[in-house]
Amino acid sequence: MIQRIGENTLHFENGPCLLSWASVAGKKESEGPLGGYFDVCHEDTSLGDKSWEQAESHLQDESINVALQKASLQPEDMDFIFAGDLLNQCISSTFGLRDLQIPFLGQYGACSTMAQALGMASVFVESGAARRAAAVTSSHFCSAERQFRMPLEYGGQRPPTAQWTATASGSILLGKEGNGSIRVREVSFGRITDLGISDANNMGAAMAPAAASTITGYLRDTGSSPDDFDLILTGDLGRVGSDLLHTLLEKENIHIEGKHNDGGLMLYDRDQQDVHAGGSGCGCSASVLCSIILKKMEEKKLKRVLFVATGALMSPTSSQQGESIPGIAHLIFLESGTNG
């Protein structure tokens, strides 16, 4: 049963169970601090495909199939798949997942897509609309660079505030009941927040106000505080956005230091890997969640986690037309119980 709490939070009485999850990572991501946690690591960023776009589809295809294998499920066992990505018309998802023949619902929330898809899958499972549902996202550095910025061959300079689009995918399978010990307890879908930032090389700053708004709203709705959680994982604010998030929340007298980390800061070694402000892309927070975070939750090293994925809802066209960058953040409360 789904209960509305406060202004904008959904509480799940049963709580959809995580049946399995999987992460697939590219070369740079595999060489980073989380390399040992990914299910599949690729040495070749092209994955042997003819285009970067096909390689990105391939990442999704792999991550959902590994997740299905881990849960000993077939595609026909899944009632819905919620998926999205950064490419125009979400082609990584449609081409990556078309062979599965699972009813498909394309989601677009930019880098917030993993939280959006997971929240959707949760509502469908909790309500009985689905027995089982999947959430999948991906991003690829090379397909994103040429679509959003410049062809790789151009060799453009990146300012210090810029983030590095992760080559990665994450998938999660949800069911009403399962052997797993991790459940989705609550969801808070966000509003579009636009404070007028228009620097497309500073997405972290554009998205931080949305994260602050969603976190503040959730804590108010549920009467909870950061101390009630083991981790607040944003994705992907990077260094600039994370600092700004702390500042914004402090104004509301909410202190997340010691509890907060960011997918964009965890995926790479910023001292060694030249990613400037950190990682980004739908696949960044998804692959961090579906590797080290869920692993630690399974091992009960983390029990109560807020996953807050953030998206910048702009396009190159909107930026070229002088528009600001609308941000959004969706929040998922995951809990690792004692029944696992």
Added chain:
Amino acid sequence: MIQRIGENTLHFENGPCLLSWASVAGKKESEGPLGGYFDVCHEDTSLGDKSWEQAESHLQDESINVALQKASLQPEDMDFIFAGDLLNQCISSTFGLRDLQIPFLGQYGACSTMAQALGMASVFVESGAARRAAAVTSSHFCSAERQFRMPLEYGGQRPPTAQWTATASGSILLGKEGNGSIRVREVSFGRITDLGISDANNMGAAMAPAAASTITGYLRDTGSSPDDFDLILTGDLGRVGSDLLHTLLEKENIHIEGKHNDGGLMLYDRDQQDVHAGGSGCGCSASVLCSIILKKMEEKKLKRVLFVATGALMSPTSSQQGESIPGIAHLIFLESGTNG
């Protein structure tokens, strides 16, 4: 309560109620056979805005606000808004709806987006996740042409199979209870169907197999036949796709002649308006549904309607890379009761 029927249909015991709806149309659409049914008709395709993209956002902004006014509701009365469009990164929706401050969930199903968004809103309302939810889509001929095909100034030739992207938007507000007599009874979300068609100037043919698959599945799940409905409205197959749909369904011994119409065939006078195979775009089926169809349902001239919106899940990049065009179709069963 949501009940799963057969393989892939959701039955709503209560049935979310249509609180209001609205349609906004451009100049060519207003000059067509449905001109008298739209809530707002624009003489100026730019809507006085500086870019076609801003004009398209403006269409969404207008249609949702007219729908809110008709239901005497404020944006804060809505718990969620499900919206999408054809533009890269769905910017028509994000920029058109950001000021409303309604929790926003971006949907991408190409021209099937209105059915997808309406189905999502239905699941959220029926499950109690939302008290009220909105579904909104749009398309704009000029923003779509320059993104998917050529700049208007190029004056490219269009083959007879090509469809004309509608300049239009439609919005529907759903609630658990309301004064309206029209309810969403069932939803069948589709699978990606790809028979290998790769001609981006023949979207109707690429989408018809998806429509056939979703309709066949729904009739099988519910044990119903086309005779049980007053109208099967596809959107937007146009002439080529509609003919192909009839042929495909006849192979399954399903005959929809006399029951079937298509949004892409209804929106324009094909003899007079030079749209070749018919209309298309997220705004086409949405504006047809939110004008003449819901009006006739309100008047009880139509009681049981299947709205089957179809989408072509390609991008210019995927087509240029030689990929085929994956299609999808989502089905909504709308019923006009006697309690209105």
